[in-house]
Amino acid sequence: MPAVRGDGMRGLAVFISDIRNCKSKEAEIKRINKELANIRSKFKGDKTLDGYQKKKYVCKLLFIFLLGHDIDFGHMEAVNLLSSNKYSEKQIGYLFISVLVNTNSELIKLIIQSIKNDLASRNPIHVNLALQCIANIGSREMAEAFGNEIPKLLVSGDTMDVVKQSAALCLLRLFRTSQEIIPGGEWTSRIIHLLNDQHMGVVTAATSLIDALVKKNPEEYKGCVSLAVSRLSRIVTASYTDLQDYTYYFVPAPWLSVKLLRLLQNYTPPAEDPGVRGRLNECLETILNKAQEPPKSKKVQHSNAKNAVLFEAISLIIHNDSEANLLVRACNQLGQFLSNRETNLRYLALESMCHLATSEFSHEAVKKHQEVVILSMKMEKDVSVRQQAVDLLYAMCDKSNAEEIVQEMLNYLETADYSIREEMVLKVAILAEKYATDYTWYVDVILNLIRIAGDYVSEEVWYRVIQIVINRDEVQGYAAKTVFEALQAPACHENMVKVGGYILGEFGNLIAGDQRSSPSVQFQLLHSKYHLCSPMTRALLLSTYIKFINLFPEIRTQVQEVFKQHSNLRSADAELQQRASEYLQLSIIASSDVLATVLEEMPAFPERESSILAVLKKKKPGRVPENEIKENKSPTPVTNHNNDVNNSSAVSGDLLGLSTPPTAQPNSGNTGVLLDVLGDIYGGKQANNSNSATQPVNMYNPKKFVCKNNGVLFESDLIQIGVKSEFRQNLGRLGLFYGNKTNVPLQNFVPTLSWPDDQASKLTIQMKPVEPVLEAGAQIQQMINAECVDDYTGAPSIVLSFLYLNVPQKITIKLPLTINKFFEPTEMNGESFFARWKNLGSTNQQRSQKIFRATQQMDLQAARTKIMGFGMQLLDGIDPNPDNFVCAGIIHMRSQQVGCLLRLEPNKSAQMYRLTVRSSKESVSIEICDLLADQF
């Protein structure tokens, strides 16, 4: 046992030793339980417990908690310690509270009183204890209780420096909790002037506070700029002996320097005051100069502290983006770091250069380092550094070096780390599109991407190549020829089959003249892949085949034969079966004129920003990778041969609609997608039934939509709201159809989303705005995109407000976006089901069970329909009791997938159900159980 300082607690040390001597987890738990029982009885029975003992026991509880065990008592005793007149007891009380008490605890009120007393103490050590506690907990109640006191403490002339430091940071913490606590007016200048304080510690703490205040109200705190520059200037010109203990390994006040440089990044360069601006530039130059001086020490602490200041100065230079000379110098400095032997420096230099690459002043300077960066991408041992190199290549790419960079990235992709492949694919796709002057190059790059990293090519990428080929005549023949060649490979990726199928279906005729790619050869080549593909791809191929009938009448019988084969039970998938039989009928019945009209070449897609970019941005919540600098300089040649196709309908970035089941996009005009050739097959009832007077009025039953995706969501005398939705993986798309049933326009028609902030990050929603007027009898459509990021509860609502004959109306409707919508049904046999079932049931945390009385008549057939609509796979013949329902599914979220099993046991005689849900996540089990239990 090591020595204990201060007033060591022998009992505590003995207890810790005991725990450390425990040979097993069980022994440890036993020892802890014994101790807990002992402490509990001491706290309960012994009224004469003195302060020392109370402190010792509270400290033991704290230790047990820190070992990872739950502590559900002792809080009161800890609060009692706060009012002890012995400092050591008080201090332990505060520590316990800081570590264990939640912000919303009932105890807060009691604590606040003790803190008030200590805050008023004349002993600065006591005052600081109180301030630290406030800063540690930092709840709203604390902000209310101390919002008046702490600013006074901060600026008062009587306050000691140590207390000022704590007060500044304490105030900062409370400000983060509740922004209104900072007084304005004369306080502003008093707080700003803390930057002039004699004591470096006070200035450091105050700078953090001011930085946060400035972010909220830059105008009010503007005065801090010149003070910060002066202070900075004094530090950078100081010799390292001037600042005594604030010099860290020969670097004068690195913490304060970094804070000041950070603070200045809240403002644009001080243009109106050339003096300040000049002084700031001098500081920045001095910092850059110092970087070139030989190090004053070989210790890594010296170089870290020095470079911390340097990197922050470079950040400021980039932020100001106005001094070409400084930007280029910064770039040269970072270039030296690229070959430094410290991994940390190389990592930071790459990251910082990314920002430099987006400035027009330094973009060219960054490009000089291209070779080294490519080497970093290939050679660095640490994947996070390689990732930075990829980001930098992306940022420094422009028209002049695009071909080389894209080629290097493609080469590297073959061996790249799995964790960065998907992002690299997106980057290559974006660069190739952005800087393509020759679209054959673009097509080659994308097809190479699919060949090298097909699994990582997301839909957005291959949708995009098709959009571009369709919009550009000059590349269509080349594209057809290239995909045809690519499909010759014995094993080609399914994404290649998709692109190939689509492009040949549209432009196969352009290469049909060559005997080697005659219609029949094309067809056989595609069909040889058919059996290896997923239903979605097969559906796409069937559409290609019907287009072939139009393009190449000579192979009609050959194609019809295939339709015949797949129009019956051989296709297990209902969608494929239906498609095959309808295409077959179409090819038999329709005259060639009709066929030619129906299967006409796709019209051009409306030009818009690549949706791939949005995907990339989403993948990087922390830092958005940029490749923006060149945007304005090099207008990408957009030669849309059909620019005037004015398409007003809201079409989002996807090409095939959202999912395998054909997407009925009502009225989507000539952007009607390939799979829609025959319109609405699955046919959710069109909701624009606007003159149906027989409908019940004010119909609204959101519960129904837990197990249902399409239908009339709401109906009243005035309005009917229909919904159609599709989900795939963790993405969902909803179309809401607002139909005006009256004969006057509905004015100020505004649907707004209502979805609590804490949930909104877990299920992100994007809504397209709608026209503010809904004409009499008209129907408008609103598209809503949803992405499931993490598990959530409930569902968002739409609050619809409008004026009907100038009377405001407000309707709130729950959207059918409960978490079960993101289920993917999973097929499994009895054996694997029960194995998983057992596995998941081992802890309480994973399962949720409800036993409840049937609220509706027990109709097993109806129950079956509901369960099937719920989204999981209904597994028949697994449960020994045929009345029981057993299901399996996977919920897709952006970051994870949660497997989920379910069993519903109806008991007819008792009119009861028992529902059990097991999943790898407790919160999911509960939510799924709650959602489904509500249905019966």
Added chain:
Amino acid sequence: MMQFMLLFSRQGKLRLQKWYVAHPDKLKKKITRELITTILARKPKMCSFLEWRDLKIVYKRYASLYFCCAIEQEDNELLTLEVIHRYVELLDKYFGSVCELDIIFNFEKAYFILDELLLGGEIQETSKKTILKAIAAQDLLQEDEAVEGALRDIGLLRKHRKVSLTTMALDNHNRLT
């Protein structure tokens, strides 16, 4: 602003945790587990920084102990390494050549020292002298109150300490170069 600091051993045992943002206990445990696994899996020469969710993780190993901080996007990675180093120096000065056992047995002291260095996730005081003075003043208050003398305690327990030094001591040489 620093969001939290974790100290854990090479065996993955958490030795100290300080949270500057409020999270439910469950989430804290999850984060801790995730980071300990991630960091222990990294090789010695790798970069000390990594991106994790929307935060930056800065970590450094001192002998048997890992120090790991989560900071926000705009915070300075290199300087965070030096926050860690300053903390180690303070512990070292206070305990006299600190080792993992010191932190286990005197975890409350480790917290008190950290509270002087950082407050609410921001640096409060960087001067080693000032912080050690503040801690000494606290100890003085305690010692006045304590029944037993601190000196006797140290004398009593020195024997054990030698054992710990050889096996667990933080590697001074490594750290200061």
